Amino acid sequence: MLLILLTIAIIALATYLYLKPLIDNLFYSVPHEPKYIHSYIPFIGFGLKMFKDPIEFIRSFYLKYGKTFVIYLASKRWVYFYDEQTFLTKVLKSSDLSIDEFIIDASVYGLSVSRQCVENEDIQQITLKQYHQYLIGDELEILNKRVHDSLIESIKLDAKKGQDNQTRIVNLFDYFGEFMLYAGAEGLFGHSFVIEQRNATPNFYKLFQEFGDACRLSFLRIPFRSILHKSTFQSRLEFVKRFSSLKLNNGESKLIHAREELFRSDKYKHLFSQYDIGALQAGIIWAAVVNTAIMSCWSLVDLLLHPEALEAVKQELKENISSSSTLIYDKETLAKLKILESCINESMRHIFNTVSARQAKIDTIIECLDKTKVGLRKGDMLVYPTFLKHFDPNLFGPNPYEYQYDRFIKKPNEPKAPSVMLFGCGPHMCPGRFLAINEIKMLITVIIQHMDIEFVNMTEQDKDDYRKKLPYDYTKMISSGGPKKGYEHKFDIKYSYKNLDIE
Ligand code: HEM
Numbered sequence: 001m002l003l004i005l006l007t008i009a010i011i012a013l014a015t016y017l018y019l020k021p022l023i024d025n026l027f028y029s030v031p032h033e034p035k036y037i038h039s040y041i042p043f044i045g046f047g048l049k050m051f052k053d054p055i056e057f058i059r060s061f062y063l064k065y066g067k068t069f070v071i072y073l074a075s076k077r078w079v080y081f082y083d084e085q086t087f088l089t090k091v092l093k094s095s096d097l098s099i100d101e102f103i104i105d106a107s108v109y110g111l112s113v114s115r116q117c118v119e120n121e122d123i124q125q126i127t128l129k130q131y132h133q134y135l136i137g138d139e140l141e142i143l144n145k146r147v148h149d150s151l152i153e154s155i156k157l158d159a160k161k162g163q164d165n166q167t168r169i170v171n172l173f174d175y176f177g178e179f180m181l182y183a184g185a186e187g188l189f190g191h192s193f194v195i196e197q198r199n200a201t202p203n204f205y206k207l208f209q210e211f212g213d214a215c216r217l218s219f220l221r222i223p224f225r226s227i228l229h230k231s232t233f234q235s236r237l238e239f240v241k242r243f244s245s246l247k248l249n250n251g252e253s254k255l256i257h258a259r260e261e262l263f264r265s266d267k268y269k270h271l272f273s274q275y276d277i278g279a280l281q282a283g284i285i286w287a288a289v290v291n292t293a294i295m296s297c298w299s300l301v302d303l304l305l306h307p308e309a310l311e312a313v314k315q316e317l318k319e320n321i322s323s324s325s326t327l328i329y330d331k332e333t334l335a336k337l338k339i340l341e342s343c344i345n346e347s348m349r350h351i352f353n354t355v356s357a358r359q360a361k362i363d364t365i366i367e368c369l370d371k372t373k374v375g376l377r378k379g380d381m382l383v384y385p386t387f388l389k390h391f392d393p394n395l396f397g398p399n400p401y402e403y404q405y406d407r408f409i410k411k412p413n414e415p416k417a418p419s420v421m422l423f424g425c426g427p428h429m430c431p432g433r434f435l436a437i438n439e440i441k442m443l444i445t446v447i448i449q450h451m452d453i454e455f456v457n458m459t460e461q462d463k464d465d466y467r468k469k470l471p472y473d474y475t476k477m478i479s480s481g482g483p484k485k486g487y488e489h490k491f492d493i494k495y496s497y498k499n500l501d502i503e
């Protein structure tokens with residue numbers, strides 16, 4: 001009997017979820033709505049296709065339905081809108097749309113912090129101002145130096161562990177991912193904090209990864225997550241604890257100092273629990289490292305797969321950094337590394353499924369620059385799929401996936417180098433973008449200066465295949481991904497050190 005009731009309940013729920021978008025269309029539609037594309041699979045809808053390859057999936061709809069269409073995903077309507085000029089000049093400026101509510105929900109569900117602390121408008125404005133004040137200028141230079149010092153410290157510690165010229169085998173993404181985590185943490189939280197983390201168990205990098213996994217499961221509101229993934233959630237708690245009682249004036253950056261003072265100030269401390277403060281600070285290191293680490297690894301992979309690009313970068317380093325000096329962290333030197341910067345942009349362009357989004361606060365209509373109208377219901381997410389631009393054959397040639405390392409260096413016969421939008425746009429555009437590019441430049445430079453690396457499981461055929469398309473994991477959804485499942489071992493490397501004074 002119980003089984004029959006359960007089956008009926010599941011069928012009723014599946015039918016409801018399947019029909020809900022169609023019922024909503026009958027009752028809540030607004031004028032000028034774009035075409036709605038219904039998925040015939042209940043529960044997961046288009047989720048599987050999005051997980052597999054969102055770029056191909058959305059691109060196929062764009063080619064079929066044009067610049068605007070609507071799909072239903074994770075109980076939300078997503079209005080894809082490939083009209084950059086209207087997005088930049090009208091959507092970002094419209095008071096009917098905002099990303100604030102989405103960011104609040106992402107923090108409340110993703111980080112599991114209390115709503116009151118992230119909903120407070122003063123806190124929102126002050127933290128936004130802090131990002132833009134403390135991740136640029138003089139403070140950026142301090143961060144650059146600390147990141148560089150940490151990278152050197154990581155390789156020296158590793159070199160000391162074994163015999164100096166011994167060859168070792170590791171996974172490229174895990175190995176350099178851990179380097180980048182310590183480097184990002186050193187920049188933001190200071191040297192003493194990093195020493196503590198290097199010596200603590202469980203391993204800081206492992207906790208960082210599980211923190212990301214738990215936030216992803218919470219953000220996507222996967223049912224029974226804390227039961228089915230109990231240990232992942234325990235690790236998140238453990239990770240957050242490492243940030244819950246930071247010692248101030250202990251070498252932390254101005255950004256972290258200012259956030260800590262704000263959260264603990266007499267005026268606002270009633271809004272925050274100890275967990276909230278730890279989770280928000282842990283969230284910053286996650287935002288700072290998750291994309292930077294993975295994108296630096298893919299940039300390195302592309303260089304190793306394209307010897308002409310690697311040669312050009314080595315030449316550029318030779319011309320700009322004297323062999324006796326490792327002072328690559330000063331802003332003049334970093335700014336001179338144009339070929340390396342082009343390589344990084346090109347790697348990110350051809351894999352990263354970045355978008356920019358705004359949510360409708362009320363039923364509204366956007367009038368596009370071409371005079372077409374797009375009707376939005378309250379709650380609709382309007383998404384500018386930046387990756388469609390990054391794969392536009394008009395901008396990037398007939399084979400837009402192709403890696404051209406010097407694509408972003410202006411050629412004499414071009415009016416300007418092509419533009420990309422890798423870090424979002426508008427007031428919430430990534431404030432860490434300068435630090436991110438500098439960090440990737442420094443990691444790659446340090447590797448070229450001090451390491452010899454070779455893939456151990458990648459055949460020549462694999463290399464040819466990956467030059468055509470990298471096996472990128474799109475399932476991460478809220479961040480960039482490493483190699484897709486089953487391909488991790490292809491990125492195992494053997495490495496040894498050179499030109500390294502480990503005393
Ligand atoms: C390759 C590395 C990185 C990529 C691809 C990246 C990308 C992005 C994107 C796409 C956004 C959303 C922008 C929008 O909504 O329009 C964002 C926001 C943000 N990023 Fe980054 N980011 C990177 C590195 C960093 C670093 C190093 C930091 C340093 C702390 C950082 C801090 C942030 C913060 C705090 C926000 C939220 C800003 C806000 O709410 O206004 N990111 N990032």
